[in-house]
Amino acid sequence: MLCGAMRESVTLNALRSHQSSTRQHRIDMHKQAICLWATIGLTTLTSCSSGTSDDGKAPKSLDKTTFGHRQIEQMLADRPNMKGVLSEDGPTFEWIVESLNGKRTGRRIHWNADTPQSRQGSEHAGQYYYYPAQIYISGGTEMTGIDKWAALVYELYNVENTNEFSDLRDQAISGEIAGEDYAMGCVKLEFLAMEKTYAFFHKHPMPAPDTSMHRWYELMLAELGTFEQYVEDSSEFSGPGNYKHFKDYFDEHISPWVGKYPPQRADDEPSNREP
Helix, strand or coil: CCEEEEEHHHHHHHHHCCCCHHHHHHHHHHHHHHHHHHHHCCEEEECCCCCCCCCCCCCCCCCCCHHHHHHHHHHHCCHHHHHHCCCCCCCHHHHHHHHCCCCCCCCCEEEECCCCCCCEEEECCCEEECEEEEEEECCCCCEEEEEEHHHHHHHHHHHHHHHHHHHHHHHHHCCCCHHHHCCCCCHHHHHHHHHHHHHHHHHEEECCCCCCHCHHHHHCCCCCCCCCHHHHHCCCCCCCCCCCHHHHHHHHHHHHCCCCCCCCCCHCCCCCCCC
């Protein structure tokens, strides 16, 4: 899964499975989902031609001069295989534009053409002091255009967890929680974003009749079960989601500062943290 605080975590210097009737089938699907969500780095689309928005109303005409629309134009120039996938008149496109405009968080979210530092399919950087929230998506051919749009939706939901990721980091630095608790807390935040993404795409399916051609998107449609099931079903291999990434990050970047450096909160600055 796109690691929610992955970019945020990389910049500490700036301080920062389809569940079926049988358990075995659910575990097998969870294994695939967990692995692919982690590969991505890793609410909802009626058909793009449905002409309805999240509240059931017809979508409004988009002002193509908005910040969000300009971000998408640049993104399509940087990731050309995303072109022609979504209708600009559809509810999904409108939701993405409004999210980039800051309607859901109160802060604009920027597109960044850089390759994800995590080498995963996508990642985001939550707002930090004067650094704006940013989203990164792989330019590689391992992801189809539909996969990349799906990853974008996931990351937009993950950005909404910025405050919570920051709270976990601050608690870890102050010594209030151990590294294992920090890592599991981050995994749970990403799981919440995964749940929202799952709901989003069941409400608004992507224009992909054969989802097997788009493996990331297909796994986003797999039922996740409860967080406890997710953790239990993944405990036999690498751990749930990006647990190892977050634990390694704690060991390398947070542990040396525990009890030695007071956490700096973004709302200590004139520019508040993303709500």
